[in-house]
Amino acid sequence: MPDTLAHPVRFGSNAGQPVTRRDGIAKVTGTATFTADNSPENLLHAVYVPATIARGRVTHLDVAAAEAHPGVTMVMTPGNRPALQGDPSAKPTMFSFRIEVLQDDSVRYAGQPIALVLGETLEAATEGARLLNPRYAAEPARTRIDDDEAAPVEPGGFGRPAGVEHGDVAAGHAAATKAIDVTYETSAQYHNAMETHAVVAQWEGDKLSLDVPSQALLMSCAGYAYFFGIPAENVTIRAPYLGGGFGSKAIPTGPQVLAILAAKETGRPVKLMLTRQQMFGPVGHRGATRQRLRLGIDDGAALTVIDHEGLAATSSFDDFVEPAANASQGLYAAGALRSAHRAVRLDVGTPGPMRAPGEASGSAALECAMDEMAEAAGIDPLEFRLRNYAETEPGTGKPYSSKALRECYMQGAERFGWSGRPLLPRQMKDENGLLTGWGMGTALFPCPMFAADARATLRSDGSALVETSAIDMGQGAWTALAQIAADSLGLPLDMVEFRAGHSSLPDGGVAGGSGHTATAGGALHAAGGDVIRQLGEIAAADPESPLHGAGNAAFSARDGRLYVDGDDSRSDSFADILARAGSAELVGNGSASRAPEDAEKFSMHSHGAVFAEVKVDPDLCQVRVTRMVGAFAAGRIINPKLAESQLLGGMIWGISFALHEEAKHDPRTGRIVNADFAGYHVPVNADVTGLEVLTVHEDDPYVNALGIKGVGEIGIVGSVGAIANAIWHATGHRIRRFPIRIEDLLTA
Amino acid sequence: MSGHKLSLVVNGERVEADVPSNRLLSEFLRDDLALTGTKRGCETGVCGACSVLVDGDVVKSCLSLAVQMNGREITTVEGLGRVGALHPLQQQFMEKGGLQCGYCTPGFLMAAVDLLKRNPNPDDAEIREGLSGNLCRCTGYQGIVDAIRSTAEAGHGA
Ligand code: FES
Ligand code: FES
Secondary structure (H helix, E strand, O other), rough: OEEEOOOOOOOOOOOOOOOOOOOHHHHHOOOHHHHOOOOOOOOOOEEEEEOOOOEEEEEEHHHHHHHHOOOOOEOOOOOOOOOOOOOOOOOOOOOOOOOOOOOOEEEOOOEEEEEEEEEEOOOHHHHHHHHHHOOEEEEOOOOOOOOOEEEEEEOOOOOOOOOOEOOOHHHHHHHEEEEEEEEEEEEEEEEOOOOEEEEEEEEOOOOOEOOOOOOOOHHHHHHHHHHHOHHHEEEEEEOOOOOOOOOOHHHHHHHHHHHHHHHHHHOOOEEOOOOOOOOOOOOOOEEOOEEEEEEEEEOOEEEEEEEEEEEEEEEEOOOOOOOOOHHHOOOOOOOOEEEHHHHHHHHOOOOOOOOOOOOOHHHHHHHHHHHHHHHOOOOHHHHHHOOOEOOOOOOOOOOOOOOOOOOOHHHHHHOHHHHOOOOOOOOEEEEOOOOEEOOOOOOOOEEEEEEEEEEEEEEOOOEEEEEEEOOOOOOHHHHHHHHHHHHHHHOOOHEEEEEOOOOOOOOOOOOOOOOHHHHHHHHHHHHHHHHHHHHHHHHHHOOOOOOOOOOOOOEEEEEOEEEEEEEEEEEEEEEHHHHHHOOOOEEEEEEEEOOOHHHOOOEEEEEEEEEEEEEEEOOOEEEEEEEEEEEEEEEEOHHHHHHHHHHHHHHHHHHHHHHOOOOEOOOOOOOOOOOOOOOOOOOOOHOOOOOOEEEEEOOOOOOOOOEEEEEEEEEHHHHHHHHHHHHHHHHOOOOEEEOOOOOHHHOO | OOOOEEEEOOOOOOEEEEEEOOHHHHHHHHHOOOOOOOOOOOOOOOOOOOOOOOEEEEEEEEEHHHHHOOOOOEEOOOHHHHEEEEHHHHHHHHHHOOOOOOOHHHHHHHHHHHHHHHHOOOOOOHHHHOOOOOOOOOOOOHHOOOOOOHHHHHOOOO
């Protein structure tokens, strides 16, 4: 790959700077407004009742008791639920899943809404919900991966991944002189953004205005509009800040639709905010998987085959099958590659995309299998990966748009001090006698783009307003996108007013797939470029401008002035150009998406290498991650401070995946027994020490106009395997199930 | 639910209120006083998003009833500092990137005030241990520790 830009995008002084986040001041002073912070006049509070069985029917609700409670204003059940125009089983937009909105008395999983209570106060609605005291006709619940037959997945787009096969898989197995056949399991995980799902809904005639945390404002407008039979333009969403999303906040969910329906029915604004316990139900999760990996190598330790079969748990009534096995595509240069998916239908809520969907679970298994294969080959795991380094995309032979993975391996290993690592396990102890181990994993993440639009308005004073309905769920859109916009206009950051987080703005697309900065940023970049192009035309045609007659010469914009390219003596200020033209403002529009033919030409991925150190108590088997180094190559980094924070956050999610997170069902009731933060563990500060991120320079002229690959998810990808492999290196035990628990090691 | 007369000081201002006995302090602050900087994250005392100071000590407002606050003095994130007059911790959380989505931030700030009051010069392990009652899902842990360390180093610990 060329390591220079074919057509370098000129960037000014804003992008690439570790600018402190612009939303920081609102967030540290408590003035950043999240959905549930809105309380319009005359508000009603909504609380829904979650089913406490996992399969069956609701046979009785004590509606009279709830209605009699002071302050309760309405009890909504399947018996009296007002009509919805849309079909709850339809999928009006991309990523949609089937929702429960009291369409009947059936229960499909524990935690499903079975009634909604409205009250003048939150306390009244909560107590009313408690008084409903449901009775059920329950059927046996299927909640474990072996509780029902697995079936192959019928490929069909989102949620129904197709299998992939390259090369002669049977021949690959046959050619192997050494082989492994291992099965890894991953647990159900729930997104649990710190801000639970919420909505504040207000109707005015057939116009709906919503405060709702959304990772895709315009798409969500269309989704809500569908259920209420109104045009999408009638729905307005305000979502300046999201308290985390992680994939769970892109689409309308049942509870939110019910609250909106209640607002319509009562003619009053309604607020609903899920409790933490309710986050373990109707708002998606990462489905459990069981993955079988068969790897083979020849005498030179070259992979002859990677054969990856994934079995994923999904709901009984909808399709989202974790595309875990596809994590084996695109990474190692195996002679043959196969990914296959099967699903088992259980009485659980429908899973959905959760930070690094597919890759996180799939890579956890793949990277452990690679470690086991390296062990069988008797060579260092890093050396093993280098021997199987793919110079072009395995199977397809497509070139990578850029790939600095080798540099990630080298810089990460150097920083970590990998070279002294003993090959065999149980060789290292620290001064306190703790078993010490080092492990590594490779990280890979695709670079999808969605579609986005943006508008830039240059004002007569030379400042600019840039607008797109971009989403900040914590990643730093308010800052990074403003930096891109400022550069596209040749303005200092403080001359740019950036508006986002509102659906009336040009469509900012989807904050997901690690593609938001590239997509919304691309649209902003194009909009700024459109302004500069028009400005150039005006100036070139203006006899009084120093740029007059510059004709087809390219212009560049810097510090509020337009220059003839390569001739700094000829320039004119934005404000003067506009003033002479008698224009109060100049508007430019831009959009960004990826042409399908570009997607065909190149394999586009971010890459990384993660190295981990763990210490394990030899008697108690308590595991602590004591050090991690992640080196990532993700194209252009717009804001190093924000990018590092994203990558660190991802690595901490890796720790969480490897050691903490697991939703556990009671097989008798089908309920999740640890559906709160007391029982569902995520890392606290004390679990996180010694993390370090390196970003490896990468110029990518093909991935998109800005060369951005995205950093939101890749941090988790190699980290899980690195930790599990370090645990093996410390203890000699392969625990093939996540999270790795003390009891697994005690009984290993 | 019968009302109780309540007299307390919130962010330096005297507040008189009539609250039902089952109203949580977190809801009282957010709904009755419109101090929405204090967040709800779990209502079971685990996540720390609702942390406030009561008579200078950190308290999880989701585990306290408003009626218990008669005669007490409460500080929420809104009372910690404001634009133009930020508390040193607020400044450092911003500069060191101790936040992403910011939902956990008010709670972490209040816990950090309490931590530095008890231990003006904590080492990193003490900072991490001291923040074990607060969750950040995003997670900005590294930046949070950096922010508290630099606040302490600048002598703003006490
Ligand atoms: S809301 Fe109080 S500790 Fe979580
Ligand atoms: S910054 Fe999002 S939860 Fe901490």
